[in-house]
Amino acid sequence: MARIIGGIGASHSPTIGYAKDTGKQDSPAWKPIFDGFDHIRAWVREQKIDVIFMIYNDHVTSFFFDHYSAFALGIDDCYRAADEGGGPRDVAPAHGHLGLSQHIAMSMMADEFDLSVFQGKPVDHGVLSPLSMLGDAQGPWAGRIVPLQVGVLQFPIPSAKRMWKLGKTLRKAVESYPEDLNVAIMATGGLSHQVHGERAGFIDEAWDHEFLDLLENDPEKLVDMRIAEFAAKSGMEGAEAVMWLIMRGALSDQVRRLHRQTYAPSVTNIATLIFEDLGDAPDPAAVAAYRQHIAHELEGVGDIPGSYPFTHARSQANFRINRFLHALVQPEHRDRFKHDFDALADEHGLSDEEKDLIRNRRWIDMVRRGVSFFVLEKMAAVLGVSNPEVYAAFRGESLEAFLATRKVPMTYSVAGGDQARAMDSANQAAR
Secondary structure: OEEEEEEEEOOHHHHHHHHOOOOOOOOOOOHHHHHHHHHHHHHHHHHOOOOOEEEEHHHHHHHHOOOOOOOOOOOOOEOOOOOOOOOOOOOEEEEEEHHHHHHHHHHHHHHOOOOOEEEOOOOOOOHHHHOOOOEOOEEOOOOOEEEEEEEOOOOOOHHHHHHHHHHHHHHHHHOOOOOOEEEEEEEOOOOOOOOOOOOOOOOOOHHHHHHHHHHHHHHHHHHHHHHHHHHHOOOOHHHHHHHHHHHHHOOOOOEOOOOOEOOOOOOOOOEEEEEEEEOOOOOHHHHHHHHHHHHHHHHHHHHHOOOOOOOHHHHOHHHHHHHHHHHHHOHHHHHHHHHHHHHHHOOOOOEEEEEHHOOOOOOHHHHHOOHHHHHHHHHHHHHHOOOHHHHHHOOOOOHHHHHHHOOOOOOOOOOOHHHHHHHHHHHHHHO
């Protein structure tokens, strides 16, 4: 059974990654940053941490305001460095833990945290500034992560109380995962800083120390604070430290502080923190009951004949082919799909099996594999194939046989404009 060994707090300023990448370990101005992370790296190694649940916010890099979620959980097996404008950092990708991430997603949904999930997205300094500091001269840290992206850059954002409650569910989720894992909860971001407006450069070290005191000894005082109070005390961007309440909420009431350091050289008060969790092991009966609770909503859904539930596991395993077909919403991709399929498929890394599935319109085989119907209907529209033809193929029937089972024998697709009219004309001529 997985267990939470402790919590880590770490700033994620790009300053950290810059210092790492430019070899400033021995520079007096930069050395305190490395000293703080030396403690975290040593503790992670000594405690044999297998997985870090990493709470961070993206900086409008992989998550933009066209779709901005409050909570987005990574369910991928690999997280590469994002290009934040000047090219990606030269750091090893972080490896995800598929089983734990999917279990946590199920747990959160069961406890009514309606998470978004993401995969195929690179991660920026919110993850990589602190994570890259866990490696040593022998290479990057060898463990795995489960990242949680929290949307704190566009108001309104989740309250401190919501962060705290999510942490409580996170604890139950981790402790109910059956694999034997040592897990650390890492909160990133903060401490005080502001990077926009006339208040840019704001730091309040006195508040930062009070915040860390309260986080350790009286976190519920922080839980009762409003976001506006965090912004006033920490700086507008420093209010992201509210995410640390997810970490603290996931720990037991009793913790032991093993390390704490702050350093404010420039624009951000850079902090590192380690809490050892002193809580008792969970009650086995309570764990068993919680696992049943998690499974309740979907129990039996996989036994429905002729149905293939599109789960996180199926989505992750078939992300490449689903993304390839989803891109058919783009006119250029659509045109090359029809006229230069092999080259396009090679550019997107499709396997020979995936190319064969698409080329030969093996509709039911694609669904059984884990291709979403809703990208298949896009493919059908591009090819001039109506939705009922796809349904008939799923059932192993001719179109005529399928339409005979409908009240109205109609054909249609999601195609628009001239393509829709052409399909309708062809259908009319065939009748």
